[in-house]
Amino acid sequence: MSESMVPHWLTKQAELNPDATAIELDSGEQICFSELEQRSKTYARKLAQAGVKEDMHVGVLSSNSVQMVTLIHALSYLGAVAVMLNIRLTDQELSYQVDDADVEKVFVHDELKSTASKMQFASKVHTFSDVEQLEEVEVLLKTELDLNKPCTIMYTSGTTGHPKGVVHTYGNHWWSAVGSVLNLGLKPEEKWLCVLPLFHVGGFSILIRSMMYGMPVYLLESFNAQAVNHAICHKGVTIASVVTVMLQRLIEDLGDNHYPETFRCMLLGGGPVPQPILEKSSILSIPVVQTYGMTETSSQIATLSARDALKKIGSAGKALVPSQLHVTAEPGEVGDILVKGPMVTKGYYKRPDATKASFEEGWLKTGDLGRVDQEGYLYVVERHHDLIISGGENIYPTEIENVLYQIPEVKEAAVVGRRDAEWGQVPVAYAVVGQEDANALTKERMMAVLIRELAPYKRPKDIIFLDQLPRNATNKIMRHKLR
Known part of the structure; x- marks a missing residue:
């Protein structure tokens, strides 16, 4: 096995922790690693019957669900590249991405069948149920993952205009998970709540951590403040990933109540956070840990450590162990944020000019403005274009x-x-x-x-x-x- 090859992460967890919970739903349903492996391999053989092959670009259009998780793993067993599509986009926006990413087939959640059937790429659409009804075919499934090969293509969030397809290798996702655990640590009772969309790198990265850590994911279809607070207070959730508006609504719903001591981290990303919200979180003893990352960095690249969460309120911490971060200004002054590391994409799909413009001597120009204090802690100030x-x-x-x-x-x-x-x-x-x-x-x-x-x-x-x-x-x- 070459240095770039690792055992398939789901197969490995099914070997090491077959009966451990991989996914837990708010309905109470739990799926263990061995069952998830079996489901994913079965689905992979059915996808092969549908014509999915190695290196094929395959669209995934779904809200958070067990079927979506199964599809993602099934594609990895076939060596296909998952193009993660945002369900909130219009026909024109989705069609652009399907065309731009050279997607040959699009697999959609049954609830989106009616919508997808009216889109420009309707001829490429297959529902999850369509696949379930197919016969399995004999096909050689991947037992190893090549860290240098593409795993996913995710389009930049598009808050400023036309999005670009960010190519993530298995290695990008792998190192992102390594950086996270070396910073936050891992408890035997860990359970990570995933309410961020799996088609976004913030949600997808939780799925990869589950495979690598042998950790259960508490999966919610969409954000609901009451459901999230219930999971934290009564379902043993120890870590949750949220963005600012979610934290605001969780605080409102929480009222005068408090989270249990077993809940150790509210990982907060998505851009600069208003100081009053952080101060209110501190008053309520909500263990907010700010993080900084983007699609191009496969989620986190800098994160505050839990021990610094209170003394460095407002900071996104320091670069994670495998990564580097540089601000083009003296400490205390605002400058451009540059990052480097094995979790950083090598570039954008079919966009050599954009890729070249985004990198400088191996450093990714994030487009964000920030400052570091005298101790080297990062404070994200603004998007450059804002x-x-x-x-x-x-x-x-x-x-x-x-x-x-x-x-x-x-x-x-x-x-x-x-x-x-x-x-x-x-x-x-x-x-x-x-x-x-x-x-x-x-x-x-x-x-x-x-x-x-x-x-x-x-x-x-x-x-x-x-x-x-x-x-x-x-x-x-x-x-x-x-x-």
Whole structure:
């Protein structure tokens, strides 16, 4: 076996821990590693009957489900590349990705059959039930995984425009899981809640950790604050991965209650986090651990350690063991964030120019702005393209948003730059308030707070109330839709 070859991770766990739980559902159903292996191999033989072959690009269109997990593993047994498709996208957006990724077949959850059948790529669509009804064929299944071979293609979240297909090797996913466990550790009773979509790297990475650690995943189809809090409080969940808006809603639902001591980590990603939310989490003793990563880094590349969570509130920590991180500025100053490591993609599918532009001497230019303190802890400030330059002054939207979040009635806030003939750009604020507060909170009252806290050039020139902010499938705010 060459250095790049490792035993198939599901087969290995089925060998080592056959009866250990691999997946647990909120219905109470549990599936052990040996059963998941058997299901996945059976499904692989049926996929072969459907024409799936090694190196074929296969679309996966599904919400979180056991069938989706089975399909993902089945594709790895055949050596096919899983192209993870976002179920919230339009026909035009999905068709673009299917075409761009050279997808030959698309396997969809039965609940999406009606939608998928009307799309431009309908001729390539097979439902999960269609596959289940097929006969198995004899086919040589993979017993080893080549860490250098492509495992998945995931498209960038598209908060700024046309997404690009990020190619992840098995090695990228492998090293991401290694970096995570060396930082957070692993308890015998570990159970990781997965509510992030599996078609997104944040959710997919939990699945890989399960295979490598022999750890159960508590899988939820979609986010529901009550269901997540119930799982943490009553189902033995020890770690959960969330983004900011999810944490906000969990705090609201939790009320005056507290999580059990066995819950040790609320892994928080998805971009800069408003300081008031972190402070409220601290008051409630929620063990928030901030992390920094992106599709291109196969999930985490820097994460705060649990021991530093309270003394470094607001920081995303330091680069994980296998990785490196550099900010192009002196400590305390804001600069571009560059990263390097074995979990970083080698590039974008069929985009040599974009790949070349994104790398500099082996370092990935993340497009994010950040600073490190004197001890080397990273603080993510802003996406580079979200920075507002007004009359030559740099304005960071998160600084304004942090002030808006000090107003109790503000549930969500976003600040973007609007073109201005005199200043080039000026900040504009968008706010979501609770229904009971809609009449009580005025622009004038909000502006009074902003005037008190911010320099004149940072103050929004307008405040716009919305029922909700536009978000993508991972709940990131799509600021380009507000500009």
